[in-house]
Amino acid sequence: MATSDKKAIVVGAGLVGALLTILLARRGYQVEVFERRGDMRGVGFKGGRSINLAMSTRGWKAIDKAGIRKKIEANAIAMKGRMMHNLDGSLNFQPYGKTGQAIYSVSRGGLNLELIEIADTFDNVQLHFHQKCTQVALDEGELHFEDGKTGATNVHDAPLIFGADGAFSAIRSAMQRKSRFNYSQHYLDYGYKELTIPASANGGFQMEQHALHIWPRGKFMLIALPNPDGSFTCTLFLPYEGEDSFEHLHTDTEILAFFQKYFPDAIPMMPDLLEDFYQNPTASLVTIRCNPWQYQHRVLLLGDASHAIVPFYGQGMNSGFEDCTILDGLMEQHGADWPTIMDAFSESRPKDADAIADLALRNFVEMRDLVADPQFLLRKKIAAHLHQQHPDAFLPLYSMVTFSHIPYSQALAEGKAQDQLFEQILALENIETNWQHNPKLDSIFQHWLASKKQLATV
Amino acid sequence: MATSDKKAIVVGAGLVGALLTILLARRGYQVEVFERRGDMRGVGFKGGRSINLAMSTRGWKAIDKAGIRKKIEANAIAMKGRMMHNLDGSLNFQPYGKTGQAIYSVSRGGLNLELIEIADTFDNVQLHFHQKCTQVALDEGELHFEDGKTGATNVHDAPLIFGADGAFSAIRSAMQRKSRFNYSQHYLDYGYKELTIPASANGGFQMEQHALHIWPRGKFMLIALPNPDGSFTCTLFLPYEGEDSFEHLHTDTEILAFFQKYFPDAIPMMPDLLEDFYQNPTASLVTIRCNPWQYQHRVLLLGDASHAIVPFYGQGMNSGFEDCTILDGLMEQHGADWPTIMDAFSESRPKDADAIADLALRNFVEMRDLVADPQFLLRKKIAAHLHQQHPDAFLPLYSMVTFSHIPYSQALAEGKAQDQLFEQILALENIETNWQHNPKLDSIFQHWLASKKQLATV
Numbered sequence: 001m002a003t004s005d006k007k008a009i010v011v012g013a014g015l016v017g018a019l020l021t022i023l024l025a026r027r028g029y030q031v032e033v034f035e036r037r038g039d040m041r042g043v044g045f046k047g048g049r050s051i052n053l054a055m056s057t058r059g060w061k062a063i064d065k066a067g068i069r070k071k072i073e074a075n076a077i078a079m080k081g082r083m084m085h086n087l088d089g090s091l092n093f094q095p096y097g098k099t100g101q102a103i104y105s106v107s108r109g110g111l112n113l114e115l116i117e118i119a120d121t122f123d124n125v126q127l128h129f130h131q132k133c134t135q136v137a138l139d140e141g142e143l144h145f146e147d148g149k150t151g152a153t154n155v156h157d158a159p160l161i162f163g164a165d166g167a168f169s170a171i172r173s174a175m176q177r178k179s180r181f182n183y184s185q186h187y188l189d190y191g192y193k194e195l196t197i198p199a200s201a202n203g204g205f206q207m208e209q210h211a212l213h214i215w216p217r218g219k220f221m222l223i224a225l226p227n228p229d230g231s232f233t234c235t236l237f238l239p240y241e242g243e244d245s246f247e248h249l250h251t252d253t254e255i256l257a258f259f260q261k262y263f264p265d266a267i268p269m270m271p272d273l274l275e276d277f278y279q280n281p282t283a284s285l286v287t288i289r290c291n292p293w294q295y296q297h298r299v300l301l302l303g304d305a306s307h308a309i310v311p312f313y314g315q316g317m318n319s320g321f322e323d324c325t326i327l328d329g330l331m332e333q334h335g336a337d338w339p340t341i342m343d344a345f346s347e348s349r350p351k352d353a354d355a356i357a358d359l360a361l362r363n364f365v366e367m368r369d370l371v372a373d374p375q376f377l378l379r380k381k382i383a384a385h386l387h388q389q390h391p392d393a394f395l396p397l398y399s400m401v402t403f404s405h406i407p408y409s410q411a412l413a414e415g416k417a418q419d420q421l422f423e424q425i426l427a428l429e430n431i432e433t434n435w436q437h438n439p440k441l442d443s444i445f446q447h448w449l450a451s452k453k454q455l456a457t458v
Numbered sequence: 459m460a461t462s463d464k465k466a467i468v469v470g471a472g473l474v475g476a477l478l479t480i481l482l483a484r485r486g487y488q489v490e491v492f493e494r495r496g497d498m499r500g501v502g503f504k505g506g507r508s509i510n511l512a513m514s515t516r517g518w519k520a521i522d523k524a525g526i527r528k529k530i531e532a533n534a535i536a537m538k539g540r541m542m543h544n545l546d547g548s549l550n551f552q553p554y555g556k557t558g559q560a561i562y563s564v565s566r567g568g569l570n571l572e573l574i575e576i577a578d579t580f581d582n583v584q585l586h587f588h589q590k591c592t593q594v595a596l597d598e599g600e601l602h603f604e605d606g607k608t609g610a611t612n613v614h615d616a617p618l619i620f621g622a623d624g625a626f627s628a629i630r631s632a633m634q635r636k637s638r639f640n641y642s643q644h645y646l647d648y649g650y651k652e653l654t655i656p657a658s659a660n661g662g663f664q665m666e667q668h669a670l671h672i673w674p675r676g677k678f679m680l681i682a683l684p685n686p687d688g689s690f691t692c693t694l695f696l697p698y699e700g701e702d703s704f705e706h707l708h709t710d711t712e713i714l715a716f717f718q719k720y721f722p723d724a725i726p727m728m729p730d731l732l733e734d735f736y737q738n739p740t741a742s743l744v745t746i747r748c749n750p751w752q753y754q755h756r757v758l759l760l761g762d763a764s765h766a767i768v769p770f771y772g773q774g775m776n777s778g779f780e781d782c783t784i785l786d787g788l789m790e791q792h793g794a795d796w797p798t799i800m801d802a803f804s805e806s807r808p809k810d811a812d813a814i815a816d817l818a819l820r821n822f823v824e825m826r827d828l829v830a831d832p833q834f835l836l837r838k839k840i841a842a843h844l845h846q847q848h849p850d851a852f853l854p855l856y857s858m859v860t861f862s863h864i865p866y867s868q869a870l871a872e873g874k875a876q877d878q879l880f881e882q883i884l885a886l887e888n889i890e891t892n893w894q895h896n897p898k899l900d901s902i903f904q905h906w907l908a909s910k911k912q913l914a915t916v
Contacts, residue, residue: 168635176643177626179742180698184642185634240638284637 006030006336008160009143011133011171015108016303016320017164018115022066023328024162025122032156033119034131034145036165040113051194052225052233053111054079054212054314055104056402062321065328068114075110077226078102083211084371089265093211094371094380097399098387103212103314105225133165136174141298160338161299167288169305175295183290188310188364190220191246191282192237197269199230206269207232214367215263220244221368222263234266237285237368246282285310287357291350294342302327307353312363313401315356319408323349355408359401359415374432379422382435386445393449421448464488464794466618467601469591469629471495473566474761474778475622476573480524481786482620483580490614491577492589492603494623498571509652510683510691511569512537512670512772513562514860520779523786526572533568535684536560541669542829547723551669552829552838555857556845561670561772563683591623594632599756618796619757622778625746627763633753641748646768646822648678649704649740650695655727657688664727665690672825673721678702679826680721692728695743695826704740743768745815749808752800760785765811770821771859773814777866781807813866817859817873832890837880840893844903851907879906 006029010021013035024031055063055076063069080102081095096103119125128145134153135144142157163171176183200206205226207213213224213232220239224232239245244262249255255277259267267273288308293301303320326349330341370376383396397415400406406414424444425431435441464487468479471493482489513521513534521527538560539553554561577583586603592611593602600615621629634641658664663684665671671682671690678697682690697703702720707713713735717725725731746766751759761778784807788799828834841854855873858864864872882902883889893899 180645182644184644186640186642187638 005159007158008032008162009034009156009158010162010164011143012036012163012165012169012303012305013112013116013119013127013129014164014166014303015112015115015317016324017162018112018119019062019066019321019324020162020164020302020327021119021125022115022122023324023331025119025125027328027331029124029160031119031122031125032158033125033127034133034143034156035127035129036132036148037129038148039116039127039129040109041116051108052105052227053108053317054225055106056314056318057404058315058322058325059318061405062325065325066115066118068118071114072106072111073104075228076104076106077228078210079105079212079225080210081212082367082371083208083213085213085215085263085265086372087217087262087264092377093208094377095384097396097403101399101403102210103402105212105227107227108317133170136171138174138178138295138299159298163299163301163305164303165305167286167304167308169301171299172290172301172305175290175299175301178295181290181292184288186287188285188287188361189239189241190237190285190364191240192235192285193246193277193282194280195222195234195236195270195276196272197224197232197234197266198271203230205230205232214371215266216368216370216372217244217262218369218372220262222266223367234270237364240282249277287361289350289354289357292346293350294346297339297342300327300342300345306350307357309353309357309360310364311360312367313356313360315360315401315408319353319356322405352408355412356401359397359408359412375426378432378435379426382422382425382431382441383418385436390445390449394445417448417452421445424448463617465616466490466620467492467614467616468620468622469601470621470623470627470761470763471570471574471577471585471587472622472624472761473570473573473775474782475620476570476577477520477524477779477782478620478622478760478785479577479583480573480580481782481789483577483583485786485789487582487618489577489580489583490616491583491585492591492601492614493585493587494590494606495587496606497574497585497587498567499574509566510563510685511566511775512683513564514772514776515862516773516780516783517776519863520783523783524573524576526576529572530564530569531562533686534562534564535686536668537563537670537683538668539670540829541666541671543671543673543721543723544830545675545720545722551666552835553842555861556842559857559861560668561860563670563685565685566775591628594629596632596636596753596757617756621757621759621763622761623763625744625762625766627759629757630748630759630763633748633757633759636753639748639750642746644745646743646745646819647697647699648695648743648822649698650693650743651704651735651740652738653680653692653694653728653734654730655682655690655692655724656729661688663688663690672829673724674826674828674830675702675720676827676830678720680724681825692724695822698740707735745819747808747812747815750804751808752804755797755800758785758800758803764808765815767811767815767818768822769818770825771814771818773818773859773866777811777814780863810866813870814859817855817866817870833884836890836893837884840880840883840889840899841876843894848903848907852903875906875910879903882906 008024008029008031010017010031010033013033017033021031021033063072081093084092120127130148131145132148133143134146140157141159141161142155145154163169165171175181197206209226215222220237222234222236224234226232241247249258252274255274259273286308287310290306293306302323307319309316327345330344334340386394387396397411397418400411400414425441428440466482466487466489468475468489468491471491475491479489479491521530539551542550578585588606589603590606591601592604598615599617599619600613603612621627623629633639655664667684673680678695680692680694682692684690699705707716710732713732717731744766745768748764751764760781765777767774785803788802792798844852845854855869855876858869858872883899886898
């Protein structure tokens with residue numbers, strides 16, 4: 001590829017699009033970025049109160065690549081574990097990993113703003129806002145955009161096109177019409193609604209700040225993540241229909257009775273509960289999978305555009321950022337040989353996206369239900385114990401996903417193997433009291449380890 | 459619904475759209491039908507040589523409703539079983555059901571033509587051809603069509619809209635953009651290509667006419683269905699990539715060597731093999747699933763638009779026709795209460811469509827591979843024997859799907875139960891020789907039956 005051909009279009013200046021733009025710009029590409037929304041720098045966006053994300057190891061790696069760790073860390077709040085709120089108001093804390101390990105509450109808007117600002121410092125980056133992609137000619141590599149302010153239509157083309165345009169991607173929509181493009185969108189029967197716990201009068205946090213708060217109630221749950229201004233962003237995940245569901249929450253009485261019944265300790269902290277509930281939309285939860293992610297070695301999908309997942313493992317942004325890290329590694333390895341890069345990316349990455357999609361769906365059950373289950377808590381304790389005893393041989397599933405760079409598909413497979421291990425361990429007599437010193441447990445573990453090793457060498 | 463409101467738009471005048479139009483017209487609806495293609499009556503279509511279909515019990519029921527059994531039967535050829543072509547040229551015949559049972563080779567074009575002609579006899583039916591649906595406003599029930607000949611755009615609306623517009627449905631496409639619409643399209647890694655075995659010089663059949671011919675070759679297969687003119691329409695199902703695949707069949711030498719190796723007995727019967735191979739496209743095989751099938755009690759999907767399946771169970775058209783039969787039954791039951799009709803249809807039917815989609819995928823393995831497997835053939839024989847002995851208690855899966863109106867989902871569940879039964883039976887000593895008189899087999903069968911009955915009463 002001649003230097004003059006090193007041109008790329010990135011559709012979408014969200015988290016993944018903006019980060020990708022920086023990485024492409026660093027490698028000398030002329031990048032034109034088209035974003036449907038307006039420039040968030042222009043609308044006086046302030047970080048801290050918008051939707052928040054849980055940044056973990058995979059996300060930080062990409063943040064390092066972009067060179068903005070310090071800026072992001074300054075406004076990130078470490079969440080060292082889950083704080084469970086029981087019905088009676090009592091609390092239980094479960095650490096996420098070892099001492100020192102945490103996931104970080106980060107403002108989506110703040111992070112996006114930082115990335116756009118850095119992207120804009122490159123001479124070889126052109127940012128275009130209010131540009132809605134209205135037509136995609138995949139074979140010609142030609143895109144039509146409509147200017148949301150003027151209504152004018154612009155046509156652009158490039159030898160490389162990256163669709164980072166989110167779960168409702170226009171680029172993917174065009175690929176879906178091509179033969180042999182596998183695609184699925186699946187919605188949970190749950191919706192979610194954001195609510196707020198504001199800072200206390202003196203500007204402090206009303207609950208422990210270094211935790212992700214969960215009110216697990218079996219079929220549904222409320223969660224809360226801390227913001228730097230002392231507030232918490234809460235999200236209620238609830239079925240659309242059925243006994244306890246959004247369809248029955250339409251009046252002050254219904255909403256207050258529901259919160260009184262299930263989240264009594266949260267009510268005093270939520271002065272704007274009713275207003276929030278009425279004003280904020282009930283949003284849906286979709287899982288999107290597709291394959292292949294590339295078209296004719298010219299068009300590539302990344303992030304939510306190719307793998308939107310439910311938020312319950314906190315890996316949506318992290319997996320999208322990992323896409324960028326992996327793609328950057330392939331550019332490092334293969335230069336501008338895009339057929340090789342796109343094939344490699346599109347062949348290896350979808351199975352990992354599939355795995356984290358599955359894991360995220362599983363984790364919903366864990367968060368809303370199992371975290372209050374004694375058997376589950378016991379398993380967590382024994383897993384932590386095994387990891388401490390055998391740090392190289394045993395890493396709990398949550399840690400593989402959250403605190404490592406192990407491919408998601410490998411983590412999922414290992415997690416299934418661990419399920420088999422714990423089925424045996426939890427069947428041991430009096431295991432709830434004698435797990436710390438138990439020769440039978442040790443023997444089961446050694447057997448399990450040996451059979452795994454044998455499998456690996458076959 | 460007032461009589462003046464009994465208006466409906468049907469998008470698509472293919473098999474399902476045309477049949478649905480007849481059923482709606484019979485119940486007094488004013489029906490406007492919009493079809494993307496031209497009027498097949500005008501282009502001098504002659505039945506007999508186009509793509510053929512296997513009509514079975516579910517299809518016939520709908521044909522009866524349309525009142526055209528005699529016309530269709532006149533050009534239908536009974537296929538009483540599978541004729542397997544072995545590599546050495548020897549043949550094996552497996553009957554599909556009991557004596558007298560058969561599936562019927564029918565011309566798709568001929569059938570479609572008949573249905574359109576009948577639809578056009580109704581004063582309350584308006585047929586519009588060359589009308590491509592370009593825009594769908596679901597909430598307004600408003601459709602835009604572009605006339606393929608004049609380029610003119612027409613806008614139509616109706617209180618009822620039926621999307622019978624096939625696997626690439628424009629109506630479904632619009633529904634896909636709505637929240638909580640689950641959708642998947644999945645392609646097999648196989649393509650298919652149509653080929654021909656013409657009639658012999660004297661106008662007769664070159665092979666047994668009352669059979670569906672299969673050349674099962676493990677990973678791929680050739681099949682042939684008889685036409686009334688003495689020819690056979692053949693279809694080669696082959697992987698796109700890999701050792702034996704379309705990617706290696708590009709020259710005369712490659713194609714002939716491939717046929718010589720795998721289908722030597724077919725070559726002498728196919729004088730136009732090379733021409734057919736080059737001229738006919740390699741088409742793909744998609745399974746489409748979605749849910750819900752209705753929108754706002756105003757828009758309903760039927761046939762391939764909501765459930766395109768692979769052709770290996772011969773149930774694509776049959777299941778689409780059964781949609782029409784069921785919908786007609788609901789109209790009989792609920793009059794013009796469309797909210798009730800659409801809810802009932804959309805709640806009960808997708809699970810049956812899902813089941814036949816799964817069964818069709820399973821049957822590909824059976825056709826290309828298992829039909830040449832002695833264990834499989836033995837199972838077929840024992841199944842037929844059990845059915846003969848216990849006609850009310852045991853119906854083989856193939857018969858449930860093909861020769862009954864048992865809901866597909868129930869047939870699939872029953873098929874899985876039968877798998878468990880045969881796992882036990884085929885493990886019996888010397889079963890391959892002593893299955894006809896075997897007390898152990900009888901005892902296993904009685905146990906199986908008893909446990910099923912117990913389950914049913916729980």
